[in-house]
Amino acid sequence: MLVKDVVQLRGSSRGEEMSVVDLKQRLACVWLSVSSTLQFSIGIAILWALVVLYITKFTKGSKKPRLPPGPPAWPVVGSLHLLGQLPHRDMKDLADKYGPLMSLRLGSVQAVVVSSPEIARQFLKDQDQAFASRPLFSGPEIFNHKAQNLAWAPYGPTWRLLRKICTVELFTAKRLKQFQNIRQEELLSTIQNILESGRGGKLVNMDEHMGSLTGNNITRMLFHRRYFGSKGIPITALGEAKEFQHIIRELFRIGGAFIVSDYIPWLKRLDLGGWRAQLKKIQVKYDAFVGNLIDEHRRNAKPLAESENFVDVLLSIQNSGVDGRPTITDVQIGQLIADMILGGTDTSSVAMVWTLTALMKYPEVRRKLREEVDSVVGTERLVDESDLPQLKYLQAVVRESFRCHPVGAFLLPHESLCDTVVAGYDIPRNTRIFVNLFAIYNDPQVWQNPQAFRPERFLNSFVDVKGAHFELIPFGSGRRMCPGINLALLFIELTVAQLIHTCDFSLPPGVSPETVDTRESYGLTTPRATPLQLLVSPRLPSLVS
Numbered sequence: 001m002l003v004k005d006v007v008q009l010r011g012s013s014r015g016e017e018m019s020v021v022d023l024k025q026r027l028a029c030v031w032l033s034v035s036s037t038l039q040f041s042i043g044i045a046i047l048w049a050l051v052v053l054y055i056t057k058f059t060k061g062s063k064k065p066r067l068p069p070g071p072p073a074w075p076v077v078g079s080l081h082l083l084g085q086l087p088h089r090d091m092k093d094l095a096d097k098y099g100p101l102m103s104l105r106l107g108s109v110q111a112v113v114v115s116s117p118e119i120a121r122q123f124l125k126d127q128d129q130a131f132a133s134r135p136l137f138s139g140p141e142i143f144n145h146k147a148q149n150l151a152w153a154p155y156g157p158t159w160r161l162l163r164k165i166c167t168v169e170l171f172t173a174k175r176l177k178q179f180q181n182i183r184q185e186e187l188l189s190t191i192q193n194i195l196e197s198g199r200g201g202k203l204v205n206m207d208e209h210m211g212s213l214t215g216n217n218i219t220r221m222l223f224h225r226r227y228f229g230s231k232g233i234p235i236t237a238l239g240e241a242k243e244f245q246h247i248i249r250e251l252f253r254i255g256g257a258f259i260v261s262d263y264i265p266w267l268k269r270l271d272l273g274g275w276r277a278q279l280k281k282i283q284v285k286y287d288a289f290v291g292n293l294i295d296e297h298r299r300n301a302k303p304l305a306e307s308e309n310f311v312d313v314l315l316s317i318q319n320s321g322v323d324g325r326p327t328i329t330d331v332q333i334g335q336l337i338a339d340m341i342l343g344g345t346d347t348s349s350v351a352m353v354w355t356l357t358a359l360m361k362y363p364e365v366r367r368k369l370r371e372e373v374d375s376v377v378g379t380e381r382l383v384d385e386s387d388l389p390q391l392k393y394l395q396a397v398v399r400e401s402f403r404c405h406p407v408g409a410f411l412l413p414h415e416s417l418c419d420t421v422v423a424g425y426d427i428p429r430n431t432r433i434f435v436n437l438f439a440i441y442n443d444p445q446v447w448q449n450p451q452a453f454r455p456e457r458f459l460n461s462f463v464d465v466k467g468a469h470f471e472l473i474p475f476g477s478g479r480r481m482c483p484g485i486n487l488a489l490l491f492i493e494l495t496v497a498q499l500i501h502t503c504d505f506s507l508p509p510g511v512s513p514e515t516v517d518t519r520e521s522y523g524l525t526t527p528r529a530t531p532l533q534l535l536v537s538p539r540l541p542s543l544v545s
């Protein structure tokens with residue numbers, strides 16, 4: 001443009017050559033006018049940019065999201081004061097008032113509570129990926145080394161790696177079959193222990209026996225050891241077993257605690273209740289314990305095809321790392337082991353105890369179940385896992401027990417990865433999502449007469465627990481669904497069938513079916529408030545002696 005102007009100047013109206021000084025002056029003038037035009041344009045452009053920035057960023061930032069309805073939040077605590085010892089019940093009462101998608105401010109954390117199957121489907125299926133992350137609570141932060149485990153890993157590469165290992169290697173039908181003998185052996189020895197403890201009319205604490213049963217099953221699958229109960233542990237391993245039991249007890253105790261800084265993060269430094277310090281202490285103990293176990297298995301390494309337990313499998317996966325890089329670290333192996341123990345023992349034993357509780361409360365259901373087992377298995381042999389598909393009433397009893405007594409009342413909390421919209425409401429990024437199974441299972445719009453224990457509702461019904469029917473999702477649904485579901489169903493169904501087949505149970509003196517205690521408590525799971533104590537005698541002694 002400048003060159004073009006100079007050419008015009010050269011052929012000026014005077015029609016003669018200009019002096020060099022003139023030309024310089026004219027050029028300076030042009031430059032000034034051009035530069036002021038440029039400056040003006042740049043100024044306008046900057047102004048526009050600022051306006052656009054303001055509209056897109058600041059106005060958007062200041063626009064309040066249209067959150068679902070919910071109770072008013074107080075300063076600092078939000079709505080925490082509305083939740084008591086049994087938060088699933090309190091949240092159901094709130095949802096009855098505010099609706100099946102409810103906003104809840106917990107301290108300074110934005111949460112939503114889902115209380116209907118339709119809305120659960122939108123979170124866990126339709127927008128599965130947007131809600132596939134987990135919040136970082138103190139437990140995963142400290143004990144799980146910044147969530148290097150499967151259950152609490154944020155949605156990302158660590159989660160993908162561990163989940164793939166579970167799906168492709170640990171929970172395949174073939175691998176589960178490999179441990180079938182362990183399940184049969186452990187169950188038979190548990191029944192023998194139960195009968196022995198109940199000899200002479202003594203009350204048997206069923207929670208303890210079911211806890212040891214699932215604990216030993218899992219530790220034998222993981223690293224070929226029994227650590228629970230008083231029998232079957234070699235004298236040389238008693239100290240080790242005691243140490244392990246202590247670690248696990250502590251983990252469940254601390255894991256079930258309410259840590260206030262998980263909701264009011266600026267209180268972290270104060271560590272009210274000392275929970276964070278306790279988590280650190282137990283993490284150090286656990287890492288040392290499990291580190292020794294891993295080293296011991298590494299010394300006796302086996303190829304994948306010959307691996308007899310999960311630790312061997314994980315070590316051979318580690319050894320097959322590309323370019324000498326391990327695909328899974330020792331810390332992650334230790335953390336996956338912790339997931340199996342914390343996710344697989346208490347959940348399964350709590351479900352077993354609730355099912356037995358229902359069978360004691362409803363003798364007619366117990367009678368029908370035994371009739372079914374006898375008709376399929378007879379009385380000459382023990383129930384085998386291959387019998388389970390034929391035991392339809394048993395399956396219905398277990399499903400009804402999941403419905404009446406959800407083991408994990410909220411699934412595990414999910415967290416949103418981005419701003420999104422569900423059922424017409426804004427769900428901002430980093431919102432915590434609680435799916436309240438208790439509310440769904442007790443909604444008369446979803447389940448007819450929900451308070452009644454009626455396994456018959458599942459006979460000839462298409463509703464199953466595998467994550468496709470949102471009216472019953474004890475194991476969740478979608479990407480974060482429980483990877484141990486098939487193992488858990490095997491544990492529970494086989495145990496209940498075998499107990500009812502081989503033992504006669506009765507209630508302690510003074511307790512009738514109507515007065516069986518069904519109060520629950522709340523922690524990592526939702527167990528009975530009091531242990532289930534029963535009188536037990538052998539029904540088919542020749543099979544269990």
Ligand code: HEM
Pocket residue numbers: 150151152163218339340341343344345347348351407408410411412413414474475476477479480481482483484485487488
């Ligand atoms: C009655 C028994 C069980 C119940 C009711 C149960 C329930 C659940 C639930 C509700 C979740 C969270 C789903 C979600 O967030 O959407 C979960 C996750 C998980 N469960 Fe289970 N579970 C049981 C047994 C087991 C067993 C036997 C194992 C393994 C040995 C196991 C390992 C896990 C793991 C590792 C996760 C985390 C998955 C992830 O975040 O990707 N569970 N379980």
